[in-house]
Amino acid sequence: MTNQNPNSSSARKAAVIGAGQTGVTAALGLLDAGFAVTLYSDRDQRSLRNDVPAAGTALEFGETQQAEIALGLDPYTSRAPRHSGLSVRIAGEQNAELIAFDGNFDGYVGVAVDTRLKADERLTTFQERGGRFVVEPVTPETLDAIAGANDLTLVATGRGGLSNLFAVDPVRSVYDAPQRKLLTVTVTGLGFDEGVFAHRSPAGGGHSGFSIFAEQGEGWWGPYLHKDAGPSWAFLGWARPGSDWETRFAAADSAESALAIVKNLYRDYIDWDLPEVLATENIIEDPHSWLKGAVTPVVREGVGRTASGHVVAALGDTAVAYDPIAGQGAQGGLIQAQRLVAAATIHDGAFDEAWLAGQYADFLAARSDAANKVTRLFLSDPEFADIGGQFFATAAVDPRFASALVALLHRPQPFLAIDSVEAAGAYIQQVTGEDPAELLARFAPAGRFARSTFAPALV
Numbered sequence: 001m002t003n004q005n006p007n008s009s010s011a012r013k014a015a016v017i018g019a020g021q022t023g024v025t026a027a028l029g030l031l032d033a034g035f036a037v038t039l040y041s042d043r044d045q046r047s048l049r050n051d052v053p054a055a056g057t058a059l060e061f062g063e064t065q066q067a068e069i070a071l072g073l074d075p076y077t078s079r080a081p082r083h084s085g086l087s088v089r090i091a092g093e094q095n096a097e098l099i100a101f102d103g104n105f106d107g108y109v110g111v112a113v114d115t116r117l118k119a120d121e122r123l124t125t126f127q128e129r130g131g132r133f134v135v136e137p138v139t140p141e142t143l144d145a146i147a148g149a150n151d152l153t154l155v156a157t158g159r160g161g162l163s164n165l166f167a168v169d170p171v172r173s174v175y176d177a178p179q180r181k182l183l184t185v186t187v188t189g190l191g192f193d194e195g196v197f198a199h200r201s202p203a204g205g206g207h208s209g210f211s212i213f214a215e216q217g218e219g220w221w222g223p224y225l226h227k228d229a230g231p232s233w234a235f236l237g238w239a240r241p242g243s244d245w246e247t248r249f250a251a252a253d254s255a256e257s258a259l260a261i262v263k264n265l266y267r268d269y270i271d272w273d274l275p276e277v278l279a280t281e282n283i284i285e286d287p288h289s290w291l292k293g294a295v296t297p298v299v300r301e302g303v304g305r306t307a308s309g310h311v312v313a314a315l316g317d318t319a320v321a322y323d324p325i326a327g328q329g330a331q332g333g334l335i336q337a338q339r340l341v342a343a344a345t346i347h348d349g350a351f352d353e354a355w356l357a358g359q360y361a362d363f364l365a366a367r368s369d370a371a372n373k374v375t376r377l378f379l380s381d382p383e384f385a386d387i388g389g390q391f392f393a394t395a396a397v398d399p400r401f402a403s404a405l406v407a408l409l410h411r412p413q414p415f416l417a418i419d420s421v422e423a424a425g426a427y428i429q430q431v432t433g434e435d436p437a438e439l440l441a442r443f444a445p446a447g448r449f450a451r452s453t454f455a456p457a458l459v
C-alpha cells in the first residue's frame, strides 16, 4: 500500500488508542492506506520498550504472518528463530507418561517475537511516515473528544485500559474466572545447534515442546526473538487451580526466581527436557523478562459509545482476551487489525455503528469463534474431553493427524464445526483417509518418554 499524503486536509482521520503491537499495527496500516492517524499511548516509546514486560509470548503462524504481509509489514520470519512443529508429551494421573507425538507445521512456520520489539519498530516507522504519536493516558472523557474529532476511532488498550467501554458478550464468554495461573520467563545461554532437544524428534529444537500434565497444568518451551538478547528461548507455564504448580508459580517475584522455579519444575516433573533447561541463564539486560498472572477469557461487543454518543471500535485484547494456551491472542489482534484496515480502505461511507459491528461480526465468524473453541480444546475443557482424547491419541498414532492437530493453532477454523465424537471421527478420516476407530485401536500408552542426553548440561 502507498501513503496517499495523510497530511492533506481531505484525508480521513483515524485515532488509535494504545500502542501495544495491535494498536501500532493498525495505526501503521491505516496511515499507509491514506488516513491521517493519531496514535495515543499512556507510555512514551522508550518506556514501551524498556519499562514493561512483553505482553505475552506472541507465537504466531502462517495465517497471521500473511495478514502482516498484506499490510506491507515484516512478519519477522527471517529474523526470529523458526518453529517447524510442536513436540507434545501428555502425562495422565500420577504423571503416567501416556501420549507422545511430534506434529510438523505443514507449509508454514511459527515465530515468537517480543511484543515490545515489534511495537517499537512499527512505532518508529509510523512516525517516520508522518503518523502523529501522542503520549497521554486516554480517559473515557478524553476519548469522547477524540472520537468526536476523528472519522474512525479504534481502542486497543489491552485487557484492562478502556475495555469496560465494551459490553461483555455473555454467549461467547463461557468462563467467569481464569482457567490457569501463568508464569513465563525468557532466557538465553542455550543455542540452536543440532544437539538441542535432539531426543524428541529429528527436528530437535525446531519443534517447541508442549508438556501436558492432567493433574498440574501445561509447560511450553520454545525459540523466541528477544528485543535485547536476539534469538533466545521462552518458557510459558499454565498451572491448574489448587495444583503444586500453582504454589510454585506464585512464589516468582523476579526474572531470577522465575527461572529457578522453572528449572525445579523441569527437574521434578518434565525431566525428559531437563538438561537443555538447566543450561539456560537470565537475560541480564532485561529485568522485565518474566511475567506471572492469569487471563479470564472474555469476548466483548466490538462497538462501544462514548459519553456523548460517538462510536468507537474494540481491537486486539480489548475486544477478545484468550487464555494463551493455544496462542490465539496476538494472532487474533493482528488479523483483526489487517481486516479492519483492508475494509476501511475501500469503504466510502461513514464508519458508523452498523459498519463497525458488521466488520466485527465478520471477524468473529472468520477467526475468533474458532480460535476460542480451539483454546477450550487445549485447555482440556470438559465439554470437549471426548473429542480431545480422540484427537490426541490419534495424533500419537498417525503423523498426518499430528500435523493437522497442531495446525489448529495456525488455522483454528476446521474445529469450529466439530461438536461430537462422530464429527471428530469424520475429521480424522478426512485428514488421514483411514477409519478413525481402527487408528484409535492402534494407540498404546507411551510408557516412558525419551530423555535428553544434551551434553553441555551433563558436564
Ligand SMILES: Cc1cc2nc3c(=O)[nH]c(=O)nc-3n(C[C@H](O)[C@H](O)[C@H](O)COP(=O)(O)OP(=O)(O)OC[C@H]3O[C@@H](n4cnc5c(N)ncnc54)[C@H](O)[C@@H]3O)c2cc1C
Binding pocket: 017, 018, 019, 020, 021, 022, 023, 040, 041, 042, 043, 048, 055, 056, 057, 058, 059, 060, 115, 136, 137, 138, 139, 156, 157, 158, 159, 160, 161, 162, 182, 184, 236, 291, 295, 315, 316, 317, 318, 324, 326, 327, 328, 329, 330, 331, 332, 333
Ligand atoms: C503469558 C502470555 C502468553 C501469550 N502467548 C501468546 C502466543 O503465544 N500467541 C499469541 O498469539 N498470543 C499470545 N498471548 C496474547 C498476546 O500477548 C496478546 O493478545 C497481545 O500481546 C495483545 O496485544 P494488544 O496490543 O491488543 O494489547 P497490549 O499489548 O496490552 O497493549 C495495550 C497498550 O495500551 C496501552 N494503554 C492501556 N490503557 C491506555 C490508556 N488509557 N490510554 C493509552 N494507552 C493505554 C498499554 O500501556 C499498552 O501499551 C499471550 C498472552 C500472555 C499473557
